[in-house]
Amino acid sequence: MEESAGRQAERKVVAVVGGGLVGALNACYFAKRGFEVEVFEMREDIRKAKIVRGRSINLALSHRGRQALKGVGMEEKIVSKGIPMHARMIHSLNGKQSPIPYGKKGQYILSVDRANLNKELLTEAETYPNTKLNFDHKLQDWSAETGQMTFVRSDGCENQIQADLIVGCDGAFSAIRKHFLRRSRFNFSQTYIPHGYMELTMPPINGEFAMKPNFLHIWPRNTFMMIALPNLDMTFTCTLFMPFDEFEKITTGDEVIEFFQKYFPDAIPLIGVDALKRDYFQLPAQAMVSVKCSPYHIGDKCVLMGDAAHAVVPFYGQGMNAGFEDCIVFDEIMEQFNEDFSAVLSEYTRVRVPDDHAIADLAMYNYIEMRAHVNSKWFLFRKYVDDILHVLMPKTIIPLYTMVTFTRTRYHEAVERWHWQDKVINRGLLFSGAVAVLGGSYLLIKNPPDISELVIPAEKMWNRILALKTP
Numbered sequence: 094m095e096e097s098a099g100r101q102a103e104r105k106v107v108a109v110v111g112g113g114l115v116g117a118l119n120a121c122y123f124a125k126r127g128f129e130v131e132v133f134e135m136r137e138d139i140r141k142a143k144i145v146r147g148r149s150i151n152l153a154l155s156h157r158g159r160q161a162l163k164g165v166g167m168e169e170k171i172v173s174k175g176i177p178m179h180a181r182m183i184h185s186l187n188g189k190q191s192p193i194p195y196g197k198k199g200q201y202i203l204s205v206d207r208a209n210l211n212k213e214l215l216t217e218a219e220t221y222p223n224t225k226l227n228f229d230h231k232l233q234d235w236s237a238e239t240g241q242m243t244f245v246r247s248d249g250c251e252n253q254i255q256a257d258l259i260v261g262c263d264g265a266f267s268a269i270r271k272h273f274l275r276r277s278r279f280n281f282s283q284t285y286i287p288h289g290y291m292e293l294t295m296p297p298i299n300g301e302f303a304m305k306p307n308f309l310h311i312w313p314r315n316t317f318m319m320i321a322l323p324n325l326d327m328t329f330t331c332t333l334f335m336p337f338d339e340f341e342k343i344t345t346g347d348e349v350i351e352f353f354q355k356y357f358p359d360a361i362p363l364i365g366v367d368a369l370k371r372d373y374f375q376l377p378a379q380a381m382v383s384v385k386c387s388p389y390h391i392g393d394k395c396v397l398m399g400d401a402a403h404a405v406v407p408f409y410g411q412g413m414n415a416g417f418e419d420c421i422v423f424d425e426i427m428e429q430f431n432e433d434f435s436a437v438l439s440e441y442t443r444v445r446v447p448d449d450h451a452i453a454d455l456a457m458y459n460y461i462e463m464r465a466h467v468n469s470k471w472f473l474f475r476k477y478v479d480d481i482l483h484v485l486m487p488k489t490i491i492p493l494y495t496m497v498t499f500t501r502t503r504y505h506e507a508v509e510r511w512h513w514q515d516k517v518i519n520r521g522l523l524f525s526g527a528v529a530v531l532g533g534s535y536l537l538i539k540n541p542p543d544i545s546e547l548v549i550p551a552e553k554m555w556n557r558i559l560a561l562k563t564p
């Protein structure tokens with residue numbers, strides 16, 4: 094009894110700045126450890142707000158994110174409201190649809206509603222008596238020396254608040270991070286990609302999903318790409334990715350239809366001509382940024398997590414998953430170092446930076462790769478090759494997306510392993526190539542063919558190779 098009273102007295106205050114996905118989850122983790130948790134979110138309480146207009150409507154939740162939710166007992170609640178996606182569905186230009194499973198049965202990702210996930214996490218955080226949520230609190234300034242923060246309310250009045258630890262979960266344009274920038278030996282890079290994204294809603298048809306629901310639908314068209322994830326209300330949210338200058342070229346409803354006719358003809362009747370003409374101009378295309386920095390902490394006072402520490406482009410579906418995993422990693426280190434902030438924070442930076450940088454690089458690499466030469470045939474071909482090699486040598490070759498999406502293999506180790514596997518595959522190819530050449534030469538010498546018969550098949554072969562690369 095006395096001991097717990099003693100602990101009460103010295104209970105430390107943890108301020109979580111940002112009540113988005115990572116901030117709300119982090120609040121649960123800190124509350125569970127018994128800290129006095131204060132969450133400061135600049136927006137109104139989204140559970141009360143009528144219109145929630147923000148970034149992407151739904152997200153792909155995978156293993157890392159689920160494990161993090163499990164740590165605070167939230168996995169079941171969120172998973173039960175998610176829609177399993179067991180495979181991708183690749184839409185070719187001619188309208189053909191080809192499924193490619195994510196893995197064995199039971200290996201699937203979930204389409205979850207961002208707003209609902211955020212609401213559930215805030216409500217969960219609030220169930221801890223030692224947590225307080227403060228909405229309409231925009232961080233203006235703070236001091237790394239004193240741990241004092243200044244917040245402004247929408248009515249203009251200011252609030253000063255003191256905390257023992259400040260956790261910056263305030264997203265890609267973090268106000269907390271601004272202070273880091275002025276310090277010596279802080280590394281920072283920010284890259285906007287030339288592509289923007291736009292979300293379009295595909296309504297249900299006769300009260301049913303317009304396409305098969307348990308898939309992540311993909312229309313890979315090199316420079317242009319569209320992705321669709323299912324929602325519980327039987328709609329799909331389609332996200333169109335394309336360069337900003339291409340978005341700008343389309344200025345009338347008819348041009349929108351013309352563009353879709355050329356690249357996504359099968360989606361026109363599903364989204365609807367009128368809706369397409371209208372929704373395209375509803376909101377301008379949104380930018381995508383990649384942010385990397387290090388270290389993630391200042392002394393024993395402040396630490397960055399989620400997009401504030403590492404915004405990644407969405408081409409691996411890992412931004413939120415990585416941010417959620419940040420929370421587990423931090424919590425494990427808290428356990429290991431007995432909640433001694435000065436030791437925990439520097440260890441967190443040491444452990445987590447290489448992994449967050451690895452996923453940021455992977456996502457950017459995938460963006461460049463998709464843009465450069467991924468049409469539907471190439472996508473199908475590459476995934477088949479990866480999966481066939483995995484089936485042939487399940488212990489040796491594990492596809493990169495499998496390690497990233499379905500395991501908690503450290504991101505930087507997944508990348509190392511991927512490079513190693515590439516080497517093994519290339520040696521394997523070299524070896525079988527050598528065998529083929531030697532074997533072929535032997536047979537040719539043994540029974541020389543009529544040259545005129547060889548030319549035509551070779552030409553046909555070449556045409557087939559060319560066909561692989563054109564949409």
Ligand code: FAD
Pocket residue numbers: 110111112113114115116133134135136148149151152153154230231232233262263264265266267268290332381398399400401407410411412413414415416
């Ligand atoms: P945010 O969600 O940005 O939350 C930050 C919070 O801080 C906000 O609530 C904001 O209001 C608040 N805030 C900001 N400034 C202040 C301030 N000064 N004071 C107080 N509060 C402040 N990830 C996936 O895992 N899977 C996906 O399928 C996926 N798809 C995506 C698709 C797109 C198109 C995009 C753009 C991203 C996608 N992501 C995906 C990434 C994911 O959206 C982010 O990684 C995730 O939202 C990061 O959460 P966060 O809490 O760190 O930041």
Ligand code: EGU
Pocket residue numbers: 149151152153181202309311320322332407408409410459463494497498
């Ligand atoms: C992009 C935007 C397919 C949601 C990467 C796969 C994404 C998501 C892929 C968005 C792709 C791309 C993977 C998952 C996922 C694939 C993945 C991308 C969800 C390599 C709402 N990506 N995304 N890779 O394998 O590992 O299916 O906005 F088109 S989920 Cl770009 Cl697994």
